[in-house]
Amino acid sequence: MRRFFSWLPALLFLGLFFFYPLAKILAVGVGSSLFIAPESLQIGFRALRFTLYQAALSMLLTLLVGLPAAYLFARYGFRGKSLLRALTAVPFMLPTVVVAAGFNALLGPRGWVNLALMNFFELQSPPVTILHTLGAILLAHVFYNTTIVIRVVGNALVHLDPRLEHAARLLGATPARAFREVTLPLLRPSILAASLLVFLFDFTSFGVVLLLGGPTFATLEVEIYIQALHMLNMPVAALLSLIQLLCTLAFSVLYSRSVTRTVVQVAQRPAETVVRQAKRWRERLFVGSMVALLFALFILPMAALPLRSVSRLEAARGERAIVQTGLTGDYYRELFVNRRGSRFYVPPIRAAYNSLEYAAITVVLSLLLGFPVASALARPKRLDRLLDPLLMLPLGASAVTLGLGFIVAFNRPPLALLGSPWLVPLAHTMVALPFAIRSLQPALAAIPERYRQAAAMLGASPLRTWFAVDWPIVSRATLAAATFAFTVSLGEFGATSLLARPEYPTIPTAIYRFLSQPGGLNYGQAMAMATLLMFLTTAGIFLIEKLRLPGAGEF
Amino acid sequence: MKRIFLLTMLAALLLAACAPPAAPVPGEPADNDIDNDALVVMTHDSFAVSENVVAAFEAENDVDVVFISSGDTGAALNKAILSKDAPLADLFFGVDNTFLSRALDAGIFEPYDSPMLGVIPDEFKLDPENRALPVDYGDVCINYDKAYFIENDLPVPQTLEDLTQPGYAELLVVENPATSSPGLAFLLATVAHFGPDGYLDFWAMMEDDGVSVTDGWETAYYTNFSASSGRGPQAMVVSYATSPAAEVIFADTPLDDAPTGSILGPDTCFRQIEFVGILKGTQHRALAEKFVDFMLSTQFQEDMPLQMFVYPVNPEAQLPEAFLKYAQVPTQPASLAPEDIAAHRDEWIQAWTETVLK
Numbered sequence: 001m002r003r004f005f006s007w008l009p010a011l012l013f014l015g016l017f018f019f020y021p022l023a024k025i026l027a028v029g030v031g032s033s034l035f036i037a038p039e040s041l042q043i044g045f046r047a048l049r050f051t052l053y054q055a056a057l058s059m060l061l062t063l064l065v066g067l068p069a070a071y072l073f074a075r076y077g078f079r080g081k082s083l084l085r086a087l088t089a090v091p092f093m094l095p096t097v098v099v100a101a102g103f104n105a106l107l108g109p110r111g112w113v114n115l116a117l118m119n120f121f122e123l124q125s126p127p128v129t130i131l132h133t134l135g136a137i138l139l140a141h142v143f144y145n146t147t148i149v150i151r152v153v154g155n156a157l158v159h160l161d162p163r164l165e166h167a168a169r170l171l172g173a174t175p176a177r178a179f180r181e182v183t184l185p186l187l188r189p190s191i192l193a194a195s196l197l198v199f200l201f202d203f204t205s206f207g208v209v210l211l212l213g214g215p216t217f218a219t220l221e222v223e224i225y226i227q228a229l230h231m232l233n234m235p236v237a238a239l240l241s242l243i244q245l246l247c248t249l250a251f252s253v254l255y256s257r258s259v260t261r262t263v264v265q266v267a268q269r270p271a272e273t274v275v276r277q278a279k280r281w282r283e284r285l286f287v288g289s290m291v292a293l294l295f296a297l298f299i300l301p302m303a304a305l306p307l308r309s310v311s312r313l314e315a316a317r318g319e320r321a322i323v324q325t326g327l328t329g330d331y332y333r334e335l336f337v338n339r340r341g342s343r344f345y346v347p348p349i350r351a352a353y354n355s356l357e358y359a360a361i362t363v364v365l366s367l368l369l370g371f372p373v374a375s376a377l378a379r380p381k382r383l384d385r386l387l388d389p390l391l392m393l394p395l396g397a398s399a400v401t402l403g404l405g406f407i408v409a410f411n412r413p414p415l416a417l418l419g420s421p422w423l424v425p426l427a428h429t430m431v432a433l434p435f436a437i438r439s440l441q442p443a444l445a446a447i448p449e450r451y452r453q454a455a456a457m458l459g460a461s462p463l464r465t466w467f468a469v470d471w472p473i474v475s476r477a478t479l480a481a482a483t484f485a486f487t488v489s490l491g492e493f494g495a496t497s498l499l500a501r502p503e504y505p506t507i508p509t510a511i512y513r514f515l516s517q518p519g520g521l522n523y524g525q526a527m528a529m530a531t532l533l534m535f536l537t538t539a540g541i542f543l544i545e546k547l548r549l550p551g552a553g554e555f
Numbered sequence: 556m557k558r559i560f561l562l563t564m565l566a567a568l569l570l571a572a573c574a575p576p577a578a579p580v581p582g583e584p585a586d587n588d589i590d591n592d593a594l595v596v597m598t599h600d601s602f603a604v605s606e607n608v609v610a611a612f613e614a615e616n617d618v619d620v621v622f623i624s625s626g627d628t629g630a631a632l633n634k635a636i637l638s639k640d641a642p643l644a645d646l647f648f649g650v651d652n653t654f655l656s657r658a659l660d661a662g663i664f665e666p667y668d669s670p671m672l673g674v675i676p677d678e679f680k681l682d683p684e685n686r687a688l689p690v691d692y693g694d695v696c697i698n699y700d701k702a703y704f705i706e707n708d709l710p711v712p713q714t715l716e717d718l719t720q721p722g723y724a725e726l727l728v729v730e731n732p733a734t735s736s737p738g739l740a741f742l743l744a745t746v747a748h749f750g751p752d753g754y755l756d757f758w759a760m761m762e763d764d765g766v767s768v769t770d771g772w773e774t775a776y777y778t779n780f781s782a783s784s785g786r787g788p789q790a791m792v793v794s795y796a797t798s799p800a801a802e803v804i805f806a807d808t809p810l811d812d813a814p815t816g817s818i819l820g821p822d823t824c825f826r827q828i829e830f831v832g833i834l835k836g837t838q839h840r841a842l843a844e845k846f847v848d849f850m851l852s853t854q855f856q857e858d859m860p861l862q863m864f865v866y867p868v869n870p871e872a873q874l875p876e877a878f879l880k881y882a883q884v885p886t887q888p889a890s891l892a893p894e895d896i897a898a899h900r901d902e903w904i905q906a907w908t909e910t911v912l913k
Contacts, residue, residue, distance in 0.1 A: 028637065101777070215731040215768045215912055312808070330807065341605045341606055343606045403625075418623075498626055515777060517805065518798045518802050520808075
């Protein structure tokens, strides 16, 4: 019964804001004969094949970068660590159009890399052509999702008792063998959790495929967007959405099966005791090359944006090749001017405020809903295993389908919610909730039950036990959960654009508004706004991670 | 064991769930939720209007006007169609001639014979029953980078046929008609010019010449086009006839001439006309009628060009100076009947995709 109550809030929430609108919108399409027509199925099959293929490749590559990076952050101390760690989370929330601009500035036909190579080797044409290839999609997915691995696996790693590894070493195991046979098995649940999240994000990838992959690639999500919003073909959109949902469900079932079998409870250690300085040359090489890799992968593409937001390109007429650059603060100044007297002008501070407010509500809601569920899942019974996969479904639902579902479901009393600014953080919470739960669950599962029993024996009330035992150990995972919720909300664009009112734009919607009209000033302002978003997120994550919660000082 | 904790969580959640309708989000104006007496206009993201123009209407009629926008034209229209049983708004603005039949077939509009229609030229009135009334028009044209053509001593192409001539290979970027409204408009221009049997041959040649395709206007213009701030590789882009004027108005440094121009040959441009309609089931029919009249009045029509970079359909409206100087109007824009577009659009897009993208 108690278990049922832990699930109740989250299930009510998902039932009302996910399953109900989804059922409503799918019902619009399912009745039609087009729904199971062979040509519709063929579209679905083709899209599904490519979606699975690119998602699997992207996930493997992300793990390849993410696992060593997680090890780096969990085990080594070096200068600028917190900042680098915070910066790796920034891509996660950047709107795709901005990331595309960053990649273009770096790797595009006239990007820095190509210009440098062409100058150096005196080439006639740009040697690097990655935009509009599968490579661009994979690169962008790694860029976006590595932070998931760093955070989810890193949190498990940081609390792992190093004495277990030491014991294995003492017994004669090589470092590699100790890692393979001791550390890796203990990390399995968190690696699985991270892989699933990364896979699902790649599986439902939309903007990256559309913008960086170009029009020759279409995932299910892209196909749904085309069918629903451009062909106005709801039956096919419904079919594709259903395929996507069923796949998500299948992955989640597989995941929860394999993860619940492998949880090992171990005594956790405060983070400080496992972090060390790189001393031997091999360690130094590892730290040095990982930092360099992360720098190249995360900082360089992003650096293009702030740089572009303060520089003006002045090409003299007829000398387009020679681009003179000048420093300017105009774009930032212009953000504060309502030059056209528009009804929908919003000062950037206001948009930032809207974004932060939505993000704060999302953080609170996802933690409130996520904690009870994660606690139940940490000691799963049959009911929990049954309900578990449902939680991941929102990640697999198309933002377009769900957005349209909201319109059908909430347009009349008693649920006349459309137009209410609350819909935006509610939609964000749906995406953030799986992250919150998956961040909390491995940490909660690893707490030895006897700690709690000891506390209870000593006369602590359940509440006191929770604060004295659970909280200090999971506080770090809570921060990770909060970070995810925060970034998901700050960067979300798809659902926001369908639900937000034009008077209350978030930063991403404001960026898109600037980019929808020609002119150097509009482009510059979009870059300035994107820089603000990057700055806000970095600062936000930095603060969340630095926050010493009461009672959490030790861990 | 954790009962107290869980109960606290539950109570907090219930409180949170009950709060929204009563308490506005802190720091936001109190009129968050659309109040019942307001006139609600549903539209797309690109809609913009001056504050003082709307305020004048609001003062005159003692009503609040609320705009709800969602995504591009297709998204907004789909929203209107899906919610037609319990309409979210009193009016819908922004359905264009490529989507018009879809809107009319779905029966979302009530007819309204506005007295203002008298001054509007007949070429814009595509719905004889006046369920959808024309408000503005604009031409989707190819923009070119003036500097590139001067530098390379290359004549600017004048017709669609010119584009397939040697010298222009790899110089054009277009948008995917399946995901972009200007992309669709340009595809329709080629269908209008070469006919439903000939347009694919043109596109096959363009494909051989290395035409670039992007998902939408933003990428085409800012990433691929060489005269935009993105400094891309292509010297020609499918954009709007008004884009050169926007380049001057939104220039980083004051410009005395537009860095781009539009190719205004026969059928190189496609005319998009945007319509407004009163949504079936409105509770504010009288006010909605007044708003339609207002949108067609010179006050609103003269505000549109600099807000949305479109032309007024009301010939009495004065154009702003920047438009007269830098924006050009094609003399022979391509056009197709809305019924034709509705009947064949998906099939044309499909065939185009097979030809250009596969």
